[in-house]
Amino acid sequence: MTEAPPLQAVKVFDAVARHLNFTKAADELNMTQSAVSYQVKLLEGFIGAPLFVRQARGVALSEHGESVAPLVRRALNDLTQAFQSAKAETADLLVISTMQTFASNWLAPRIGNFQMANPDIAVRLDVSNHLVDFERDRVDAAIRSGKGGWPGLKDHLLGGGNFTIVCSPAYYERIGSPKTPADLSDCIFIGPRDEWWPIWFAAAGLKPPAALSRPGVDVETQQMAAVLALAGHGLALVHPSFVAEEIKTGKLLQPFALMASTGFNYYLVYPETNRLPRKTQLFRDWILAEAGQTILTR
Structure with a gap:
């Protein structure tokens, strides 16, 4: 059977190779610096060549270390993944x-x-x-x-x-039941600074209306925008799948078939x-x- 290097020494080498610092590697592995040095020497003795070059401000990988380090990192990742997968099975x-x-x-x-x-x-x-x-x-x-x-x-x-405009039936009537996106000239746009609005109007072949430059209610999520739209506070842009039930039950309207996408x-x-x-x-x-x-x- 081919002789294998000590696994602990391989793990220590990987830590030192990543940090290029014996002290940081020792901290990561919860070992003393002398123990880390000992494990590196074991591995260097195993291959018969130095893995690091000692410098005034730390260490650098030697030529052998440079060639071995990425292979060791990949092997340890594969080993970890194999055991994690085995653990995950149960x-x-x-x-x-x-x-x-x-x-x-x-x-x-x-x-x-x-x-x-x-x-x-x-x-x-x-x-x-x-x-x-x-x-x-x-x-x-x-x-x-x-x-x-x-x-x-x-x-x-x-x-x-894809995303599109939605609003409550009451708000739709309040703004005159617009028939085309060009009719949206004086509306309340929920989240007016949202980058989706210019994209949607561009998909409609239009420039964003001046009303978009007015101060409004900024929201962080589509959920918040949909809640405001349900309450009749304006037009919101959402993925229609996120409000499919509200559209199905008539709580929200999708006035136009036009969809846009980022x-x-x-x-x-x-x-x-x-x-x-x-x-x-x-x-x-x-x-x-x-x-x-x-x-x-x-």
Whole structure:
């Protein structure tokens, strides 16, 4: 059997190679600096060549260290992922990172159906707009907004890139039941500084009306915009799928068929791996089927 280097020494080498500092590596590994030095010497003895070049202000990777460091980092990541995947196979908690708007308007009303179909899996929604780091955060899958193609991640298009105007029936009558976007000259626009408004009017072949420059109520989420629209306080821009029930029941109107898009869509993402945990597979299959049954469109 081929002799293998001591794993502890390999982990120590990786830490020193990333920090280029024995003290910082020792802090990360909860070891003394002398212990870190000893492990590095063990590994250097194993290969018969120095891995670092000692300098006045620290260390640098030697030629051998430069060639080995990325291979070691990849191997340790693969090893960690293998054990995490094996652990995930038996775990019964599915953690999904999702943005506030998507969680409130689309996922939360539907996730109960997934749990009913998979009673052995508990679900926790990690609602945050921060970009999840799968290597650091304990998350199984995430919903991201963008154009796809994130390095190291498998992505599946869910849709939701299009948006349009909605308002309450009462407000629609109050502004004279406009028949075309050109009729929206003196209206209250919810979130007037939202970059979506110029995009929507451009899609209509129009310049934004002067009313958009008036002070108004700025909102942070589509959910807030929809609530104001439901209360009759003006026109809001939302993904129609997020207010599908309100449109269906007549609480909100979609005055025009015109849709616009920033080019961004919602995606289900998770790390590329040869062995996807069962719970993630089940969630992937469920949400893709669920998205296909809604009016989420590209």
